[in-house]
């Protein structure tokens with residue numbers, strides 16, 4: 244994921260500073276130098292980085308900080324604020340209103356992902372009940388209209404374009420007029436890709452803008468553009484009234500710092516990011532949670548929102564009860580898989596927890612893991628209720644395994660692998676037996692410690708180390724019960740009632756399961772356990 248490396252380097256620098264016994268000028272300088280290096284390596288413009296460093300030094304005057312001040316916190320907050328400042332121009336972009344016609348024009352360099360993003364933007368709004376329409380004013384690239392037509396047809400979005408007309412201004416005006424008459428509330432105009440050396444094409448873009456009078460011009464930028472970003476973005480801003488930025492290809496492995504510089508150049512906010520080629524790989528962008536995650540400080544509110552999205556409230560106490568009894572059935576595993584898939588990209592959810600970074604999700608593992616989960620679920624669909632609800636491995640005899648394999652159309656060895664995985668997870672989850680379920684009122688320190696102890700047994704050792712051992716985990720649990728995060732978000736509402744608090748715990752359990760399954764590879768000893776169990780059941784691979 245773009246910027247994951249940058250995030251990793253910055254959070255390591257902060258961690259190193261936190262490990263120092265005394266924070267003096269040297270420790271602060273070392274930390275800032277480390278962060279500066281990371282930002283420059285990620286292609287953030289030099290001037291931005293230098294300004295940021297100067298500002299932090301101005302804010303954090305160690306001599307002026309009286310004893311008793313939490314210097315670490317003040318430095319962290321200053322870095323957080325400065326990074327937010329780079330990404331936040333301080334004024335929101337124009338926001339179209341549902342039911343009221345708005346024209347939105349997309350501009351950007353060749354191949355930045357405009358056409359794909361136009362459709363994603365239209366589809367995003369269509370799902371929310373809008374009536375969007377697409378106009379293809381890209382007469383430069385052969386095939387652009389076909390691409391838009393194909394995307395629009397797939398998403399059932401009306402479109403307008405021409406194979407013969409070569410004047411983009413004319414097409415844009417005709418398209419906008421037609422869709423205004425059809426009462427579309429979001430008319431999106433796609434334009435040709437161009438770069439700042441192409442004066443004629445820039446003039447043409449200006450004419451399209453003048454003729455269609457867009458309410459908002461969106462600059463689409465590929466996250467891998469690098470140092471050229473600032474100048475290019477500025478050139479677009481000087482020709483048309485760019486009001487917002489969308490950064491694409493954030494799923495790649497580019498450095499991504501150039502994209503941060505583009506915001507500074509256009510003085511416009513990033514409103515969405517593209518995270519893949521598919522229509523729904525598109526996310527709303529919010530500066531503070533993004534920076535907080537980038538710095539490994541998590542995004543509790545985002546995490547809680549996710550929980551509420553995926554785990555039905557009425558199922559939570561029951562699941563927690565089952566886990567505390569140590570009965571981990573295949574059905575529980577199935578239900579947890581469903582929730583994990585609903586949570587979306589796990590690396591992203593992962594970075595919402597303080598102390599974690601997206602860097603921990605190895606390249607390509609995400610999609611591979613999701614495919615694995617889906618495969619396991621298909622196999623479980625061929626099982627009987629008795630099998631799904633049992634914790635007795637003897638039920639799975641050779642003939643049943645062959646039947647399941649036939650039923651789901653997968654080789655026997657795949658079913659064996661899934662059962663071995665189940666066994667491994669059941670072993671991990673048996674350590675949750677006796678988990679204390681929070682009752683009325685605030686989570687007490689005692690139950691927090693009890694739960695932290697249970698959790699620590701379930702966490703893969705590498706991960707426990709990453710969050711600072713048992714102490715780090717206790718802090719994490721404490722944060723669950725406290726009210727505010729780095730961004731000043733108050734999310735105490737999520738943790739006040741006993742049910743909701745239990746839900747946080749349930750989801751944290753889900754999450755740990757996902758982490759065990761997706762991020763940390765199986766160890767041989769675990770697999771041997773599965774094999775031994777398979778041998779006990781009297782069949783061979």
Ligand SMILES: Nc1nc2c(ncn2[C@@H]2O[C@H](COP(=O)(O)OP(=O)(O)OP(=O)(O)O)[C@@H](O)[C@H]2O)c(=O)[nH]1
Nearest residue numbers: 353354355356357358359436491492517518519520
């Ligand atoms: N991985 C990934 N690929 C993307 C994303 N957005 C766009 N693409 C791909 O980038 C390539 C270029 O996208 P287009 O939408 O054709 O770009 P364009 O800016 O319209 O191109 P021009 O009209 O030539 O300027 C296509 O292969 C897209 O599938 C994204 O967020 N992630």
